[in-house]
Amino acid sequence: MRPFLYERPTSVSAAIAMASRLDARNVAPTQAKTQFIAGGTNLADYMKLGVAQPERLLDLNELTEPALRQIKTDDDTIRFGALVRMGEAADNNDVRRRCPLLADSLKFAASGQLRNMASLAGNVLQRTRCEYFRETSWPCNKREPGSGCAAMQGVNRQHAVLGTSDACIATYHGDFAQALIALxxxxxxxxxxxxxxxxxxxxxxxxxxxxxxxxxxxxxxxIVAIEVPLDPWSRRSRYLKIRDRESYAFALASAAVALEMDGNTVRQARIALGGVATVPWRARAAEDALRGNVLDDKIAAAAAEAAFADARPREHNAFKIPLGKRTLVRALLETRDMKV
Amino acid sequence: MNQAAPVPKENQGEPVVRIDGRLKVTGQASYPADIATANVAYGVLATSSIARGKVSKVHTEEARAVPGVLDIVTYGDMDETDTPKFGNTGASSIGPLHDKTIFHEGQIIALVVAETFEAAEEASMLIRADYEDEPPSASFDSKGVKVEPAAGKSPMLQEDVKAGDFDAAYASAAVKIDQKYSTPTQHHNPIELFSTTAMWQGHQLTIHEPSQNVTGWKIELARQLKIDPANVRIVSPYVGGAFGSKGPMTARTAIVAVAARRVGRPVRCVVSRMQAFNTQTYRAETRHRIRIGAGKDGRITAFGHEGWEVTSRPDPYVVGGTSATGRMYNYGSVLTHVSIVHADRNTPGYMRSPPETPYVYALENAMDEMAVALGMDPVEFRRINEPEKEPIGGKPFSSRSLVKCYDQAAEAFGWSKRDAAVGSMRDGDWLVGMGCATAIYPTASAPCAARVRLTSDGQVRVQCGSHEIGTGVRTVAGQMAAERLGIGMDKVSVEMGDSALPPAPVSGGSISTASVCSAVLKACDAVRAKLFAAAVARDGPLAGSGNAKLDMEQEKIVASGGKSAKLSDVFKVMQVGAIEEYAEFAPKGSTPEALKKLYAGQAEFHGGDQDKDSVKYAFGAEFVEVRINSYTREIRVPRIVGAFAAGRIMNTRTARSQLMGGMIWGIGQALHEATEIDRRNARYVNRDLQDYLVPVNADIKQVDVILVPEVDLDVNPAGVKGLGELGNVGTAAAVASAVYHATGKRIRDLPIRIDNLIS
Known part of the structure; x- marks a missing residue:
């Protein structure tokens, strides 16, 4: 780890003022000399590995605005303060009852220890765990623009099949973001x-x-807050995460599903897919395929086909396409069968 | 059944709690890198980013400029020392700083020493090297690998075992299979990281490093440093996960010792988890071709097992598990052949049941396939092929309770409720599969010394240079002394893990309990003899009981007639405060040099397939249930049952714990563990616990261990068969068999993942 300055602003305005001192306007936040740190579960790791080399860290944990640490629920929305920890949100009874998808996407992520540290805003901004990104001796366009991509022809079982480019196939690994984009x-x-x-x-x-x-x-x-609207489909919602082991692993494929049903017919569907794309991935084509139809195995499979129509596999990750489809089918049927 | 302290059955010892259990779970046990030392400097390794070539120049200027950097040990700085040797004590012949040739990725190119760990780490990242690199060969099928037969080329495999006319028998067999299997690269990831702390006091060097072989390391390190072994001490009182990884000494130890001498202060080097993948040993990938021929009645007539294993360019490391697979069943004819494949990789090394884990996996997966081909129950198929004598040398087994293990495990598991038809068992959306496999591990022991002291107030101290690597050997050695001397465990202390203690063999090959307990037993018997002689002497408290059978219990000497004398009274007569005895144990069949070799750090193993009179193995049977989601195909293991027979069980608690740990590891080997290699440049890509998967608690549900009573006094004086490595043999095959039963898909290449089951 390289030496760095460490400062603890006590208000959001002070943090912003300090952050704007060192860097030019147009620099990408991931490459800025000044970085914000909250839970540190991702950034501290990457600093130790030399992947992130900030000159100055602004620790946001001393910010005094109470709203940053609060979860507020009213009839129409849940508002999460940026510094709410993953574990707090996952265990919040209101969140769990009114939108199980949000709580589950947090509960199935990381480990208990990490969830107790990681902030919600930091969670959505987590960086990829691509093996080649994480180790500085490999070429990586994300870490060192223009250096190439070692994953493209390398060990890419974990990599994305949706939203990829010729420059990068790194997966966005977060779970919570799938719930947020769906909702x-x-x-x-x-x-x-x-x-x-x-x-x-x-x-x-x-x-x-x-x-x-x-x-x-x-x-x-x-980020100071994340606001999630509560809609008729919020209660009938679910996060299904498929992985190599039952806990403490990233998704090979996941599906965030929220449904508003009229009997067996889908009135509204909200779908996002994790573990398979380079960014949080809203599957609008799948939603369109469902809307107005009776939700059975066949229509669920049609929705899954639509979701992966543009998928582009590499040498080791082709299995993610059938897996992603089946994950979505299973999630849709399980969500349909939820008792709400 | 599933309890931490199983009630002892016949020939099984009490589930005494671990002597050091409380220390460990409360964080009070000091592991080698925890030892407090004044004025310590920190060392961090710099390693190569290429796998093959030559280092033309190392640039250290930037690193030296980092504030706090004291020294950088690199090429030229080790020239006064001898290069490491490959063998039982040394991990590899590669002397990374003696030779600018790069043999593998992550080879040490320098050690930075600084005032703080942080400065050393920062500086290590600033070290750059210029390479003349060459295209490396990563593994099997890579261009440029060198394939050669193991027998004759490696000291680790004497011969390819065989029996009868395999070709003829296989050709004429009514039912046969011919299949290929493989196991992936697997890396040790003990939670206690690898570390070396070196301290010089004048000419005396003390090394604190987690070790399974303190005596061997003392001798080998002294040789490399060209100093008197009497001036070297290796200290390793606690080891946080070993399983073979801390058996052979690596090149780092001497480098840190040289660094400490150069800076004139203690130097501590804790290796990062990433760097450990390349600077420590690992289980290399293996391939197998198995051919089995049988009659329609299920009797095997031909067994062929060919194995291929990857090793480094310079070292012929091989595990060659055909000795065990070739003796497992009543085959009729046997043909085996093991090849080694030299690639640009670090030298592999021991990992829990080194030969048996991959080789028995292949055999047992094939046995299940053969049972399917025969339309026979897999348990029945094994029962039919149970041998009277082992097929290679025609020797009897000293004991063999495999059928009993199958019977007891099958009953506990509920095997009779299994519907043999593939895909026939279901629970909602989950496919249910059940499978089984055999576990086998050779029973060996080696020469060992121990010192036992009994004081007049009934305190016992046992000293032995063996190693508590989590097995519970410290506890069972204490139990042996407590039982033999009739003293409560609360008055027994046991010292281990220090080369200053009486020498013990490497803690590998599941020999420790047998070897250590046999030596402790002998020392205790010498103590007893002195006490008994004094007790029955003319002025002794039991005078006149000379012909009685004497024993020790509850701090008394008890005569068969019923008379007894307090220990303290016997000491009074003897006019001594303590009796101390030093004993050396050598297994039956030891060479005249065996004990001399013990002091030279070389363990002469006896037992297994080595003895003239019989072959000696411990056996077990494992049954696994898997559930596979019919949509998404993830595999879960709700329960696993293993029954094991391993002679005298010293302590049912520690025995169960080891077997349970083995079975859990076996589940990991079946479903999770694999080091991924980027074949383009022979580099490992998942060098951390995020991507190198091992099972977590959520993956492990019900694990039942059945300890099947067995008496075998042939194996060693303690009657103990080692079981530390038995539990994870066969497990992966049982899982593969269950996956087949659930899905109809026969997966032959480990690990079994969703990728294999989703179409």
Whole structure:
């Protein structure tokens, strides 16, 4: 690990002011000299490995605004403060009762210890665990733009089949983000240019030619809250995560599903897919295939086909396509059968 | 049945709690890297990023400029020392700083020493090397590998065992299979990281390092450093996960010792988990071709087992498990052949049941296939082929309770409820599969010394340079002394893990309990003899009981007639405060040099397939239930039952614990564990616990261990068969058999993952 400055701002405005001091406006947050740290479960790891080499860390854990640590529920929304820990949100009774998908996506992620540390805002901004990204001796366009991609022809069993580019096939591994994108969450951000709200679906960027640019955020912007609307489909919602072992592993494939049913007919569907894409992945084609239809095995399979129509496999990850489809089918049928 | 302290049955010892259990779970046990030392400096390795070539220059300027850096040990700095040797004590012949040739990825190119760990780590990342690199050969099928027969090329495999005319028998067999199997690269990932702390006091060198072989390391390190072994001490009181990984000494130990001498202060080097994948030993990938021929009645007439194993360029490491697979059943004819494949990789080494885990996996998966081909119940198929004598040399088994193990495990598991038809058992959306396999491990022992002291107040101290690697050997050695001397366990202390103690063999090959307990038994008997002589002497408290049978219990000497004398009274007569006896045990059949070799750090193994009169093995039978989701095909293991017979069980608690741990590891080998290799450049890509998967608690549900009573006094004086490596043999085959039963898919290449089952 390289030496770095460590500072603890006590207000959001101070954090933003400190963050904007060192870096040019247009630098990608992942490559900025100043980095925010909250739970540190991802960044500290990457600093030890030399993957992240910030000159200055701004620790957000001393911020005093109470809302940052609160979960607020009203009739229409759940609002998560940015510093709420994954474990707190997963265990929150309101969240669990009113939107099981949100709670499950958190509960099935990481380990108990990590969930107790990791903040929700940090969680959605976690970086890929691509084996070649994580070790600095390999070429990686995400870590060192223009250096190439070792995963493309390498060991790529864990890698993405959706949203890939010729520059990067690294998977976005997060689970919570799949729930958020499915449920049309909104991210509240503050920065030098003032506060703004970003639809969750616009927060992450496809890798394209610039996989080092991962989000729509500027280097001085900090997420202060995540707001999730509560809709008729929130209660009938589920997160199914398939992995190599039963806990403490990233998804090989996962499905975030929320359904509003009229008898056996789907009135509304919200679907996202994890473990298979480079960014949080909303499967709108699958939602369209379901809407207005009786949900049975056949229509579920048709939705799954639609979801993976554009999938592009590599040498070792072709199994993710049938697995991803079956995961979605199973999640749809299990969600249909939920007693709410 | 499933309890931590099973009630002892015939020939089984009490489930005494581990002497060091509380220390370990409360964090009070000091592992080698925990030892407090004043003025310690920190060492961090720098390693190569290529797998094959030559280092033309190492750039250390930037690293030396990091504040706090004291020294960098690199090429040229080890020239005064001898290169490591490959063998039982040394992991590899590669002397990374003696020779600028790069034999594998992650080879040590320097050790940075600094005032703090952080400075050393930062500096190590700034070391750069210029390489003349060559295209490396990663593994099987890679261009440029060298394939050669193991027998004759490796000291580790004497011969390819065979019996009868395999070709003729196989050709004429009514039912036969010919299949290929493989096991992946697997890496040790003990939670206690590998480390070396070196301290010099004048000419005296003390090394604190987790070790399974302190005496062997003392001798080998002294040879490399060209100093008197009397000036070297290896200390390793606790080891946090060994399983073979801490058996052979690696090149790092001497490098850290040289660094400590150069900076004139203690140096501690804790190897990162990533670097350990390349600087420590591992289980190399294996391939197998198995041919089995049988009559329609299920009697095997021909067994052929060919194995291929990867090793490094310079070292002919091989496990060659055909000795065990070739003796497992009543085959009629046997043909085996083992080949080694030299690639640009670090030298492999021992990993829990080194030969049996991969080779018996292949055999037992094939046995299940053969049972299917015969339309026969797999348990019945094994019963039919139970041998009177082993087929290679025609020797009897000293004892063999395999059928009993199958009977007891099958009953506990409920095997009779299994519907043999593939895919026939279901629970909702989950396919249910049941399978079984045999476990086998050779029973060996080696020369061992021990010292036992009994004081007049009834305190016992046992000293033995063996190693508590988690097996419970410290506890069972204490139990042996407590029983023999009639003292409560609360008054027994046991010292181990220090080369200053009486020498013991390497703690490998499941020999420790048998070897250590036999030596402790002998020392205790010498103590008893002195006490008994004094007790029955003319002025002794039991004068006149000279012809009685004497024993010790509850701090008394008890005569068969009923008379007894307090221990303290006997000591009074003897006018001594303590009796201390030093004993050397050598197994039956030991060469005249066996004990001399013990002091030279070389263990002469006896037993297994080595003895003239009989072959000696421990056996077990394992039954597994799997559940596979019919949509998403993930595999779960709700329960596993194993029954094992291993002679005298010293302690049912520690025995169960080892067997249970083995079975859990076996599940991991079946479903999770594999090191991924990027074949383009012969580099490992999943060098951490995030991507190198082992089972977590959520993966392990019900694990039942049945300890089947068995008496075998032929194996060693203690009557003990080692069982530390028995539990994970066969497990992966039982899982593969269950997966086949559930799905109809025969998976022959481990690990079995969703990829294999989803179409």
């Amino acid at each position: 049309d969450a909104v991210v509240e951000v503050e920065g030098q240019r003032g506060p703004r709200k970003i639809p969750f679906a616009s927060l992450h960027r496809l890798p394209g030619d610039t996989p080092n640019i991962e989000t729509d955020l500027a280097a001085d912007e900090v």
